[in-house]
């Protein structure tokens with residue numbers, strides 16, 4: 570039992586998928602897990618545990634942004650013995666190399682958030698990176714499922730409605746593929762707690778062309794990504 574998760578130790582699997590939206594957590598649990606049980610509903614930020622092909626897996630909503638996601642990730646890693654965290658979310662593309670609905674596996678996550686600046690006393694620009702084995706498995710699974718998985722950097726931003734197009738262009742020039750809002754914090758916390766983390770995101774909107782996915786397309790690409798994530802974590 571923690572401040573934000575009303576479960577007992579043992580209720581939560583060592584492997585957790587983290588969507589931002591708690592209703593997506595419910596949908597994943599009900600669609601893909603065998604015998605899913607909800608272990609928390611504090612603040613309606615649902616968490617479920619079930620099995621996928623016989624392997625215990627939990628799905629925990631994280632909310633949006635690094636402060637919210639960090640609360641859930643910290644409690645999972647620190648109190649519930651979680652060893653593998655995979656974020657499953659969406660991102661805005663800032664390069665023409667990506668199309669709507671593509672999947673990005675974030676090898677690293679830059680950020681303008683102050684969270685790590687505060688954590689490292691303003692002295693170090695810490696580089697939050699994915700767990701290599703999870704990243705490699707995700708790429709392999711994507712290829713086996715005939716789904717293109719782009720490997721590259723994301724920006725974990727505190728701002729959804731950014732006004733700085735020039736900065737986005739500059740980040741793209743330096744190899745950043747897309748903007749999302751949680752990966753840097755999850756990678757940092759996984760490192761702190763000696764656990765593994767990976768962020769998978771689908772491109773829900775294109776910040777250069779202005780294209781956005783319809784809700785039906787978002788659902789389909791989200792499902793494609795969940796199938797990659799679940800096969801990745803049982804390798």
Ligand code: HPA
Nearest residue numbers: 659660661729748749750
């Ligand atoms: N910015 C940040 N996070 C996002 C975006 C975006 O444009 N699209 C989906 N998640």
